[in-house]
Amino acid sequence: MKLYTYFRSSAAYRVRIALNLKGLSYDAIPVHLLRGGGEQLQESYRAINPSGLVPSFEDGGMTLTQSIAILEYLEEAYPQTPIMPADAIGRARVRELAQIIACDIHPVNNLRVLRYLVRDLGLSEEQKTEWYRHWLVGGLEALENHLARDLAGGAFCHGDTPTIADCCLVPQVFNAQRNGIDIAAYPAIARINAACIAMPAFVAAHPSNQPDAE
Template identity: 65%
Template sequence: MKLYSYFRSSASYRVRIALNLKGIAYDTVPVHLLRDGGEQLTPEYRKLNPDGLVPALEVEGAALQQSLAIIEYLEETQPQPPLLPQSPLDRAWVRGLALSIACDIHPLNNLRVLRYLVRDLKVSEEDKNAWYRHWCEQGLAALETTLARDKRVGTFCYGDTPGLADCCLVPQVANARRLECDLSAMPTILRINDACLALDAFARAAPAAQPDAE
């Protein structure tokens, strides 16, 4: 298995955590999102993934795209340890948490989007950072409300073993911290994040631990 990954990409980070939690060995193929106008935009990489985004997972002669689709694939092909609960209602809840990060927070703070704001819309550095913090803080605040009131939350987002929602939460919190978002009113998120970071599977997936880390 080959993971096309950029150390700082939080979508790649999610998949790295999932691979580690399941104990699946893989090779990292670094794709540098900034070098030479972006290695993800070369014709060669686009042949693999027309979206021109990381991550992509090469497996069974195919190249899978989209972090959550990749993690669901891992869950289906290597079910142990499970990253999703058993009951459909609980699975929907966990997927909802993951998607609220993957659809409602992260896409707005992606590199290509921030670039468009600055280059095409001539948005100032200050306004760009305010944009970033706005979506990140608003999205995480909603997530905090959802997590704080739900009895299914344990040490991790669902119970006492890490799963799909945690794979998404930790990279998002890392981004939030990098951009100095205000997380002071989010004790549940911070507690879960700390519990995750204490695990080897999460530590080995961190941006700083990647072969292409700068």
């Protein structure tokens, strides 16, 4: 299998964690999001992923995009080391937590949006930073409250083993910290993140441990 990835992409990072948790080896094909106006926007890459985004994933003859769809596919196709709970309500809860990050936080704060604010709308760096903080802080507060209310117990987002929700949480925390946000204000998030990043699967997926790291 192949993963089209960029070391700092939160969405690619999610998939790298899941592949590692399941012990699946893959070829990492780097797609540089900044070089040459963005390799992800070039014709050759759009033939793989018409959205012009990373990650893209190839398994057998199939090409799949969208990180959450890839995570769900990995769980169905490679059930070893499950990353979803066994019960329907548990799965619903995990999907809810994952989507809070994947729909409410990440899309408004990713590279293409921040770039558009500065380049196309002419916002200042300060306004961009305020935008980032606004959506991130609101999102982390909501996630913290959901976790506090819904916690199934255990060291992770839901129970005693990492799930798709943890695959989303860790890259979001990394992104926040890189942007100067202190996550100590969110004790459940901080505790779960600490439990995750101690695991080899998460370490190996970290941006700094990727072949294309700078």
